[in-house]
Structures are given as C-alpha cells and as structure tokens.
Amino acid sequence: MTKGILIAGTHSGVGKTTVSMGIMAALKHRQLKVQPYKVGPDYIDPSHHTAICGRPSRNLDTYMMGTDGVGKTVARTSGDAEISVVEGVMGLFDGMDSTEIASSAHVAKVLDIPVLLVINVHGMSRSAAALVKGYSEFDPEVRIAGVILNKVGSPRHGEMIKNALPDDIPIVGMIPRRKDIEVPSRHLGLYMAHEKDYNTAEMAEFIEENVDLDAVLELSEPCSIPEIREIPDKDADVRIGVAMDAAFCFYYQDMFDAFRACGAEIEFFSPMKGELPDVDGIYFGGGYPELYAGELEVSKTTRGLKDLSADGLPIYGECGGLLYLCGTYEVEDRTYKLADVVPADTRMTNRLRGLGYTEARPLDKNFSSHNLKGHEFHYSLTDCDRDARFAYEMLRGKGIQNGFDGLVEHNTLAGYMHAHPSTFPVEKFVEKCREYKRK
Structure with a gap:
C-alpha cells in the first residue's frame, strides 16, 4: 500500500x-x-x-x-x-x-x-x-x-x-x-x-x-484507503473538445477521467489559436480570458461558436468559460466582442465578487436529480437579458444573478460555479453529445 x-x-x-x-x-x-x-x-x-x-x-x-x-x-x-x-x-x-x-x-x-x-x-x-x-x-x-x-x-x-x-x-x-x-x-x-x-x-x-x-x-x-474494483472505461463513441491554453486552464483531472469512463474521447484545442475541432461537445473551463480578451475577440473559434450552439452542439462553460460565451466582455474600460452564445454581457471589476463553496439545486430534474456541489471565485459581474433561463438555484454561493446560476441557451450551459464530477451529471452531458452525434 x-x-x-x-x-x-x-x-x-x-x-x-x-x-x-x-x-x-x-x-x-x-x-x-x-x-x-x-x-x-x-x-x-x-x-x-x-x-x-x-x-x-x-x-x-x-x-x-x-x-x-x-x-x-x-x-x-x-x-x-x-x-x-x-x-x-x-x-x-x-x-x-x-x-x-x-x-x-x-x-x-x-x-x-x-x-x-x-x-x-x-x-x-x-x-x-x-x-x-x-x-x-x-x-x-x-x-x-x-x-x-x-x-x-x-x-x-x-x-x-x-x-x-x-x-x-x-x-x-x-x-x-x-x-x-x-x-x-x-x-x-x-x-x-x-x-x-x-x-x-x-x-x-x-x-x-x-x-x-x-x-x-x-x-x-x-494511506487508509478502500479497496476498489477497477471498472474499465467504455469504448469511446463520442468526442469532446476541451479548451486548453493560457486563457482556459482550470480543470480537474477527475473530470477528464469521468468523461472517458462514460465513453468519451477528449480532444484538447486552443481557442486563442483559433482552433475548433470536429467534436460532439465542447467544455470550456475557467482560466484567465481577461488577460487574452484581444486574442479571443479575433479568434476563428469565437466567431464559430454561436452557430454551433444554435445547431444544438452541447457546450459547457465554467467561470472563464461563461465569460467567453457571453456577448461582450469589458476589461479595463475596453469592451471586447466574444462568442455571443448565452444572452448576457460581462465585465471585469477590481474587487472580488464571489468566493467560496457552492451548492446548487437543479431547476430541471432531467438535468440532475441531486444537488451539485462546487466552488466559485471571480472578480467579474455578468448582466443577463430579461428572458435568460437558468439551470440551478444557489443554496450556497452567489451564482450569476439573484441567487441563480447556469445560463441555458439551446444545449449550452454556462455558469460561475466550478463543478466537480462527484456531483456534476457527467453521464447526461456525454449522452447529450451522443444525441447530437446521431442527428
């Protein structure tokens, strides 16, 4: 041992x-x-x-x-x-x-x-x-x-x-x-x-x-650890693109493991380089998009996401991923046009706006039958359109607006909460990728 x-x-x-x-x-x-x-x-x-x-x-x-x-x-x-x-x-x-x-x-x-x-x-x-x-x-x-x-x-x-x-x-x-x-x-x-x-x-x-x-x-x-039975990963039948560069670099290795266990192959790509792989779903983690907003504004990736989302491609974004998927992003008195996938605009501020552990109650039981646990850490504020829809209510933490988090648009979900695969419905996200592939 x-x-x-x-x-x-x-x-x-x-x-x-x-x-x-x-x-x-x-x-x-x-x-x-x-x-x-x-x-x-x-x-x-x-x-x-x-x-x-x-x-x-x-x-x-x-x-x-x-x-x-x-x-x-x-x-x-x-x-x-x-x-x-x-x-x-x-x-x-x-x-x-x-x-x-x-x-x-x-x-x-x-x-x-x-x-x-x-x-x-x-x-x-x-x-x-x-x-x-x-x-x-x-x-x-x-x-x-x-x-x-x-x-x-x-x-x-x-x-x-x-x-x-x-x-x-x-x-x-x-x-x-x-x-x-x-x-x-x-x-x-x-x-x-x-x-x-x-x-x-x-x-x-x-x-x-x-x-x-x-x-x-x-x-x-x-270490005092339990005996576990090794369960082999399912044969991969879908591909999930994971944004991985200097702008998007906050990920749990366990989330990648969970994707693979559910039958997904992972392909890393760089939005900063304008890459957009041929995949069945996309995951944008957190990171530092505010430091690279200029590069992201002119990226081919940024310009191609809105149509893909409208077509039903499953997209999941956390924190920095949320900011990137908004219409505009204001950083130090300059406003950048970004992916415009979710109905919101965001801006960077000079003080902490959300920090700590979170717990969220799903508003749609088809999304998840149990609460999600995670954390939030951000300096930005996000302003949503009046008709914006949310995926969950925050029982702990601030979320995006009025105690709600997880903006939903088509098959896109983006919020401030960084979720962990222990409670995030990974299987359902991968299944949505399969449904999209079968279209």
Missing part, C-alpha cells in the same frame, strides 16, 4: 506550496514515483505538482467529494506510486465555515496519514514552540509527525527555535529564504505551471540541503 504524508501550514502564506513543490521535486530527483495531491478546490498548485512529478495531481476535497470520494480517488490513482505527497490548504485546521470539512486536517484524518507542519518563523524564536504545542494538541486525531521551519534567518536563529521545541516532534527541515524559489501570485492565485520557468533540479538540490528527506520518507505511513 502506498505511503503518504500531508504537508500543511499554520496559515496561508507560510510557504507550504513552495515547500511541497520542493519535496516533490527532491523525491522525484531520487527516481521515486511520487503521486501528488492538493487539498481543496485549487487548480493552480496541481498544475505545478503535475509538471514536477510527471503525473496528474488530484484534488482531495471532503466537501465536494465526500470522505468516500477522497478515499476512492487516492485508491484509484496511487497504486503504482511509491509515495503520495498531499499539499494542504490554508491553515491546517481551516475548513468550511467553522467546521473541519474540507480542511487539511480532515483529509489527514480520512487517509490516516501524518502531517508535516510548515511554520514561517520570520520574526519569532521561542514563540514557535507555542505554535507547535497548540497545533499538536488541538485535535488528537491529527498526528503532527514533524515540523519544517521556513524562512529561517540564520543557523543561530534555527538553533534557538530548535532548543525551544519539544523533543517528541522532530524538526525535519530548516529552510532559509530564497525569493527565486517562490512562485509569484496574481489576482486568482499563483501563476500556472506553464507560465513559470523554474528549475526543478535546483529546487530538488535546495530541499536536499535543507530538509532531511530520509526522515520525511521514514515518517510517511500507508
């Missing part, structure tokens, strides 16, 4: 992403098969994990997937790995509202794996001992097996902290500050992997020098 360890932080911004990426790189540099995971609904960190480890990183989220879904995902994807490294989210115990749900601690408990706690010790010494004591005793079911001190000022600074910490929780790393190792951020988070030219060999060497990697391997323990 694959061993695993979870790398968590005391709070956001302590450097757990940089530390996690470095440990993954160092383990990979040792020729180990490393299966990466990310707690929460994040798209950006997994892109770095995937680039470093050479295998898709998976999201683990006990709200969207449930505890069973988390266990099954690890069981399904870690079998041939020698170690699973899980990067946490926010602070170790930060979950949805004031609960443990969707927290790093919850995932550690579900998988029954130990935690390495990353502490930013800049500006502190003995106070680090108080942090370790509080975090290690807060929930006895969460096992903090070791501590990594980040942004250590000097060897003397590190020794002062080491002498203050309890003997039963070892320090497995003392990492000095290195700005060139960090990943820069912008309004939606860190830069994606394809936008960051980092040296994984240098990263691995840096971690080997400052982290006891042998101790990390020794502290890792087998």
Whole structure:
C-alpha cells in the first residue's frame, strides 16, 4: 500500500506550496514515483505538482467529494506510486465555515496519514514552540509527525527555535529564504505551471540541503484507503473538445477521467489559436480570458461558436468559460466582442465578487436529480437579458444573478460555479453529445 504524508501550514502564506513543490521535486530527483495531491478546490498548485512529478495531481476535497470520494480517488490513482505527497490548504485546521470539512486536517484524518507542519518563523524564536504545542494538541486525531521551519534567518536563529521545541516532534527541515524559489501570485492565485520557468533540479538540490528527506520518507505511513474494483472505461463513441491554453486552464483531472469512463474521447484545442475541432461537445473551463480578451475577440473559434450552439452542439462553460460565451466582455474600460452564445454581457471589476463553496439545486430534474456541489471565485459581474433561463438555484454561493446560476441557451450551459464530477451529471452531458452525434 502506498505511503503518504500531508504537508500543511499554520496559515496561508507560510510557504507550504513552495515547500511541497520542493519535496516533490527532491523525491522525484531520487527516481521515486511520487503521486501528488492538493487539498481543496485549487487548480493552480496541481498544475505545478503535475509538471514536477510527471503525473496528474488530484484534488482531495471532503466537501465536494465526500470522505468516500477522497478515499476512492487516492485508491484509484496511487497504486503504482511509491509515495503520495498531499499539499494542504490554508491553515491546517481551516475548513468550511467553522467546521473541519474540507480542511487539511480532515483529509489527514480520512487517509490516516501524518502531517508535516510548515511554520514561517520570520520574526519569532521561542514563540514557535507555542505554535507547535497548540497545533499538536488541538485535535488528537491529527498526528503532527514533524515540523519544517521556513524562512529561517540564520543557523543561530534555527538553533534557538530548535532548543525551544519539544523533543517528541522532530524538526525535519530548516529552510532559509530564497525569493527565486517562490512562485509569484496574481489576482486568482499563483501563476500556472506553464507560465513559470523554474528549475526543478535546483529546487530538488535546495530541499536536499535543507530538509532531511530520509526522515520525511521514514515518517510517511500507508494511506487508509478502500479497496476498489477497477471498472474499465467504455469504448469511446463520442468526442469532446476541451479548451486548453493560457486563457482556459482550470480543470480537474477527475473530470477528464469521468468523461472517458462514460465513453468519451477528449480532444484538447486552443481557442486563442483559433482552433475548433470536429467534436460532439465542447467544455470550456475557467482560466484567465481577461488577460487574452484581444486574442479571443479575433479568434476563428469565437466567431464559430454561436452557430454551433444554435445547431444544438452541447457546450459547457465554467467561470472563464461563461465569460467567453457571453456577448461582450469589458476589461479595463475596453469592451471586447466574444462568442455571443448565452444572452448576457460581462465585465471585469477590481474587487472580488464571489468566493467560496457552492451548492446548487437543479431547476430541471432531467438535468440532475441531486444537488451539485462546487466552488466559485471571480472578480467579474455578468448582466443577463430579461428572458435568460437558468439551470440551478444557489443554496450556497452567489451564482450569476439573484441567487441563480447556469445560463441555458439551446444545449449550452454556462455558469460561475466550478463543478466537480462527484456531483456534476457527467453521464447526461456525454449522452447529450451522443444525441447530437446521431442527428
């Protein structure tokens, strides 16, 4: 059974992403098969994990997937790995509202794996001992097996902290500050992997020098995961185009797996390059269309979508995909003409308009017989035509307008909610693609 360890932080911004990426790189540099995971609904960190480890990183989220879904995902994807490294989210115990749900601690408990706690010790010494004591005793079911001190000022600074910490929780790393190792951020988070030219060999060497990697391997323990029966994918009989470029890059690997399991072949294409494949359905994920609105406005893809939608081609768009499918998109006082598939116009603002987990009640039982769970994160506002139709009512989250989300036009569905295949009706979307193919 694959061993695993979870790398968590005391709070956001302590450097757990940089530390996690470095440990993954160092383990990979040792020729180990490393299966990466990310707690929460994040798209950006997994892109770095995937680039470093050479295998898709998976999201683990006990709200969207449930505890069973988390266990099954690890069981399904870690079998041939020698170690699973899980990067946490926010602070170790930060979950949805004031609960443990969707927290790093919850995932550690579900998988029954130990935690390495990353502490930013800049500006502190003995106070680090108080942090370790509080975090290690807060929930006895969460096992903090070791501590990594980040942004250590000097060897003397590190020794002062080491002498203050309890003997039963070892320090497995003392990492000095290195700005060139960090990943820069912008309004939606860190830069994606394809936008960051980092040296994984240098990263691995840096971690080997400052982290006891042998101790990390020794502290890792087998994941508690269910036995699952492998169900082979259906023979592919439909093709789904997935927009994949710098403008559209927010996707869950599990969604692609779900498409394939339902009998769909995936073809990636770039709207920025004007590509429009001959497919039976299209999926536009989130991303950064605001950064490339000029290229998208003149793209052949943009000009061809309205007729395809009117012809009944199933199209699904999330967040950035929604913005692209609108008639116009205002960014920094300039208005761009986009796909004009759904009856709405949108504009970028300078403040956050929606952030957090969502739950949606379908307005049409033929679309889904159960509620959908996901998340939203956007700075834009979308104004709909008066006769606009929606797919679901938001029980949690803001959606597009007046508590509703999922604009419907022909066989096109586009909303702010990023859905997870655990609750999104993947089979029905693929079946609509089959119906379109049979026309």
